[in-house]
Amino acid sequence: MPNTRFLQSAVFIIITATILTACSESVTPPVEQSSQAPVVADAGEAPVGRLDKSVVPSHYRIELRVDPRQDSFSGLTEIDVTFSEPRDQIWLHGKNLQIEEVWLSSAGAERIEATYEEKLESGVALITLADPVEPGNATLHLKYSAPFNTSTNALFKVVRGEDSYAATQFQPIAARQVFPGFDDPGFKVPFDLSLVTKADDVAITTTPEKSLETLDDGFVRRTFETTRPLPTYLLAFAIGPYDLVDIGSIPPNDIRDRPVPLRGLVARGLGERMTYALKHTAGLLTVLEEYFGTPYPYRKLDLIAVPESFGGAMENVGAITYDEGLILMDEDSSLDQRRRYTVVHAHEMSHMWFGDLVTPDWWTDIWLNESFATWMMNKAANSYWPEGEFDRRTLSGALGAMDNDSLAAAREIREPIDHNDKIMSAFDGITYRKGGGVLAMLERYIGEERFQKGIQLHMERHADGSANANDFIASVAEGSGVSEIDAAFKSFIEQPGVPLISAEVICEEGQKPRLEVSQSRYAPLGSSIDPGASQWLVPMCVSYDADGARNSTCAMLRESKQTIQLESDACPSQLHPNADGAGYYRFTMNQSWLDGLVAGSATLPASEALVLVDSLYASFLAGEANANSVVGGMATLVNHPAWDVAAAAMGNLELMSYYWDNEDLDSILPSLRNMVKPRFDQLAGADDEGSKLLRRRMQRFLIVIAKDQELRRPLAEQAAARIGLHGEADPSAVPVDEMETTLSVGVQDLGEPFFDLLLVQGLASEDPAFRDAAFGALARTEDPVLVAKLQAAVLAGNFQGNDLVGILFRQMARNATTDLTYVWLIENDKVIIEMIPEHFRSRIVPQLGGSFCSADKAVEWETFVKSRADMIPGYERDLAQATESVRLCAALKDAQGANLLAALQGYH
Numbered sequence: 001m002p003n004t005r006f007l008q009s010a011v012f013i014i015i016t017a018t019i020l021t022a023c024s025e026s027v028t029p030p031v032e033q034s035s036q037a038p039v040v041a042d043a044g045e046a047p048v049g050r051l052d053k054s055v056v057p058s059h060y061r062i063e064l065r066v067d068p069r070q071d072s073f074s075g076l077t078e079i080d081v082t083f084s085e086p087r088d089q090i091w092l093h094g095k096n097l098q099i100e101e102v103w104l105s106s107a108g109a110e111r112i113e114a115t116y117e118e119k120l121e122s123g124v125a126l127i128t129l130a131d132p133v134e135p136g137n138a139t140l141h142l143k144y145s146a147p148f149n150t151s152t153n154a155l156f157k158v159v160r161g162e163d164s165y166a167a168t169q170f171q172p173i174a175a176r177q178v179f180p181g182f183d184d185p186g187f188k189v190p191f192d193l194s195l196v197t198k199a200d201d202v203a204i205t206t207t208p209e210k211s212l213e214t215l216d217d218g219f220v221r222r223t224f225e226t227t228r229p230l231p232t233y234l235l236a237f238a239i240g241p242y243d244l245v246d247i248g249s250i251p252p253n254d255i256r257d258r259p260v261p262l263r264g265l266v267a268r269g270l271g272e273r274m275t276y277a278l279k280h281t282a283g284l285l286t287v288l289e290e291y292f293g294t295p296y297p298y299r300k301l302d303l304i305a306v307p308e309s310f311g312g313a314m315e316n317v318g319a320i321t322y323d324e325g326l327i328l329m330d331e332d333s334s335l336d337q338r339r340r341y342t343v344v345h346a347h348e349m350s351h352m353w354f355g356d357l358v359t360p361d362w363w364t365d366i367w368l369n370e371s372f373a374t375w376m377m378n379k380a381a382n383s384y385w386p387e388g389e390f391d392r393r394t395l396s397g398a399l400g401a402m403d404n405d406s407l408a409a410a411r412e413i414r415e416p417i418d419h420n421d422k423i424m425s426a427f428d429g430i431t432y433r434k435g436g437g438v439l440a441m442l443e444r445y446i447g448e449e450r451f452q453k454g455i456q457l458h459m460e461r462h463a464d465g466s467a468n469a470n471d472f473i474a475s476v477a478e479g480s481g482v483s484e485i486d487a488a489f490k491s492f493i494e495q496p497g498v499p500l501i502s503a504e505v506i507c508e509e510g511q512k513p514r515l516e517v518s519q520s521r522y523a524p525l526g527s528s529i530d531p532g533a534s535q536w537l538v539p540m541c542v543s544y545d546a547d548g549a550r551n552s553t554c555a556m557l558r559e560s561k562q563t564i565q566l567e568s569d570a571c572p573s574q575l576h577p578n579a580d581g582a583g584y585y586r587f588t589m590n591q592s593w594l595d596g597l598v599a600g601s602a603t604l605p606a607s608e609a610l611v612l613v614d615s616l617y618a619s620f621l622a623g624e625a626n627a628n629s630v631v632g633g634m635a636t637l638v639n640h641p642a643w644d645v646a647a648a649a650m651g652n653l654e655l656m657s658y659y660w661d662n663e664d665l666d667s668i669l670p671s672l673r674n675m676v677k678p679r680f681d682q683l684a685g686a687d688d689e690g691s692k693l694l695r696r697r698m699q700r701f702l703i704v705i706a707k708d709q710e711l712r713r714p715l716a717e718q719a720a721a722r723i724g725l726h727g728e729a730d731p732s733a734v735p736v737d738e739m740e741t742t743l744s745v746g747v748q749d750l751g752e753p754f755f756d757l758l759l760v761q762g763l764a765s766e767d768p769a770f771r772d773a774a775f776g777a778l779a780r781t782e783d784p785v786l787v788a789k790l791q792a793a794v795l796a797g798n799f800q801g802n803d804l805v806g807i808l809f810r811q812m813a814r815n816a817t818t819d820l821t822y823v824w825l826i827e828n829d830k831v832i833i834e835m836i837p838e839h840f841r842s843r844i845v846p847q848l849g850g851s852f853c854s855a856d857k858a859v860e861w862e863t864f865v866k867s868r869a870d871m872i873p874g875y876e877r878d879l880a881q882a883t884e885s886v887r888l889c890a891a892l893k894d895a896q897g898a899n900l901l902a903a904l905q906g907y908h
């Protein structure tokens with residue numbers, strides 16, 4: 001109904017004119033109808049997406065009474081609102097709230113009674129007033145109670161032993177299950193919050209506590225300082241017998257003249273495990289303050305280790321929440337765990353500026369939040385921990401997103417969100433990883449310092465407000481002084497797909513060498529993508545040997561075909577079409593140039609070698625490179641000096657192993673061992689971080705994938721000793737970095753007694769690292785009897801959040817357990833779906849079928865997921881992607897399976 005909005009505006013103008021006229025000394029006599037009810041604007045249909053701006057909030061006062069020992073909580077919410085037109089109905093958000101009282105007060109009416117009705121499943125509610133109100137200010141008053149959420153979303157409770165804790169996860173749209181309000185990110189207003197809790201419980205929220213009042217029933221009322229303007233999704237609450245760990249404030253520095261009080265909240269008894277995370281916070285925060293050129297924006301910072309996995313970490317203002325495994329550790333924890341903490345913590349803290357201080361005005365631009373934080377986390381981590389080599393993580397992430405981006409059902413980074421059910425689809429690899437890579441490309445093109453100036457200007461301009469992608473581009477262009485970025489940036493964020501650059505080196509007598517390049521959209525074998533239908537503006541740089549030195553030349557590709565002149569007299573002996581891996585694209589070259597690049601890859605910079613690993617494998621998936629060349633290429637690149645290049649090449653070898661069962665699989669294992677073992681042996685004794693990380697990954701590959709018996713043998717014994725299978729448990733029997741691999745060997749080689757004991761110990765453990773390793777190992781069982789036991793443990797509700805999801809994916813992905821898991825999943829679908837955290841259920845369920853490799857299974861899976869559509873609103877995109885992946889896998893196996901198998905078997 002395109003005219004409705006226009007009609008509403010017209011009504012608004014007329015009414016305003018009437019009032020103005022009435023109040024001024026106009027010669028026009030007051031309009032007689034002014035004492036009658038105004039013409040009320042129609043509230044229209046229930047909004048499935050963004051709320052309109054005819055009623056906007058300006059301030060909230062929320063009091064929650066929360067006792068996590070109960071099954072429900074209660075609340076009082078007052079919202080100051082402004083009406084821009086006369087209304088007797090108000091659309092807002094609220095879900096599962098039992099409203100006891102609802103009314104409105106305004107200057108003209110002390111109390112207008114109202115009714116409240118939830119209209120849509122996604123939490124859209126309608127308030128109907130007994131009398132209409134005039135444009136102007138008013139206050140909504142609501143009294144209600146609500147159940148705790150049972151799937152680690154909204155306000156949920158966690159029972160651990162004798163203790164009950166409450167915590168929150170609001171993003172994207174779960175705040176509406178805790179208080180009624182205008183739950184859109186564009187509404188940023190101050191909140192006054194108070195909590196009524198048991199006197200003994202710790203209770204925290206977004207701002208520092210201002211006052212404490214003792215009530216007479218063993219409860220207290222804590223009142224907190226007014227927040228800065230915030231959207232609803234960034235509030236947080238934690239209540240319960242948490243340990244409160246205080247290692248002192250973050251001291252002032254060059255940028256900030258006040259200390260930032262810093263504390264940790266963690267389940268009772270685990271306080272000590274928070275000190276590592278707290279200790280490293282000041283350093284990371286300072287790096288971010290220096291980058292943004294502005295102090296940490298909020299009054300305090302609490303880090304909350306949520307006692308049950310809710311699926312990651314969340315950048316709530318001043319009260320960041322983490323799964324325990326991401327934050328509970330110490331100096332002796334595994335290198336991988338400490339690295340993960342570093343990047344995740346940097347990610348969440350960078351959101352305090354980018355996301356919290358400056359917020360997207362609608363979910364369409366949530367990608368910018370996540371892309372930026374993904375890019376920033378690696379930059380900050382690299383600056384804080386230089387030996388960690390985090391500088392290539394954004395590139396690796398972007399390359400990792402390219403498979404998903406190669407699907408016909410791929411999503412563009414900036415996909416318009418017009419429905420509540422579609423919001424979660426914006427939180428995917430395209431948003432985080434491709435978006436991070438595209439920002440890195442932009443930074444590279446503009447220059448590091450100038451890009452930083454653009455970011456700083458953006459923060460300054462939009463602090464405490466909202467901004468969209470256009471505002472961001474404008475800030476970067478203006479702050480950096482580089483204006484021509486708009487079209488190139490948009491060509492990457494507003495269309496899906498990976499550009500494929502074909503490069504041909506031309507060397508002719510008497511002429512300088514040149515490169516003929518053409519661009520198309522990358523399409524895997526069997527894809528329905530039309531490669532010629534997309535075009536990008538690609539900032540492209542190539543590197544090559546020129547007159548004995550390494551040179552690079554850059555150009556902006558604007559056409560489908562273009563020529564780049566090289567700055568060299570002689571024909572280069574080697575050329576890389578993506579210098580420093582700075583561009584988000586894949587490349588192909590003719591076979592001899594590609595072979596030359598692989599043969600000389602040991603001298604390529606790590607970033608270029610990473611791109612080569614990806615482009616070579618992608619070329620095979622597209623049906624271009626032959627099986628021998630890709631197998632030989634990966635075997636060569638496994639020996640690249642950079643640890644992450646070697647790991648990426650090995651990762652592709654692992655992918656190649658997934659196509660086979662039984663004898664076929666057995667027949668390639670010796671080759672896989674031969675390819676990786678020499679490099680693994682070289683790593684013995686090396687103690688730089690990269691070598692340690694690579695050694696751990698290669699050990700896992702050799703033992704778990706390539707079934708190296710020599711390496712396996714001692715591990716089963718170590719695993720038995722670690723959990724005390726034959727006597728006292730010995731915690732020192734297995735190095736922390738090798739825990740999961742070692743326990744996996746125990747699960748696979750020591751049978752039921754080991755499995756049973758590990759399950760008991762994993763479930764009972766309060767050490768998240770051990771728990772993760774134990775669950776990861778249990779999920780690697782291939783014995784049908786033990787698979788059934790694992791399934792029973794899942795159905796008994798023993799695993800939550802990421803733990804549960806990890807088990808389901810592992811069991812589905814492994815050939816030996818796929819069918820058993822599939823049958824079980826179908827039989828118990830409703831129960832299992834309900835166990836998956838509500839906020840990512842609609843994404844996880846369809847993806848579970850993504851590891852099949854037959855066209856028939858794609859059809860079956862589609863039918864199954866659709867039969868559960870009512871439980872997973874918004875599932876469509878993930879289902880389309882999962883089934884497309886399955887069909888592409890089947891197409892590749894049909895076309896190239898025999899060749900690949902022969903190439904793998906033939907490698908010596």
Ligand SMILES: [Zn+2]
Binds near residue numbers: 315347
């Ligand atoms: Zn984030």
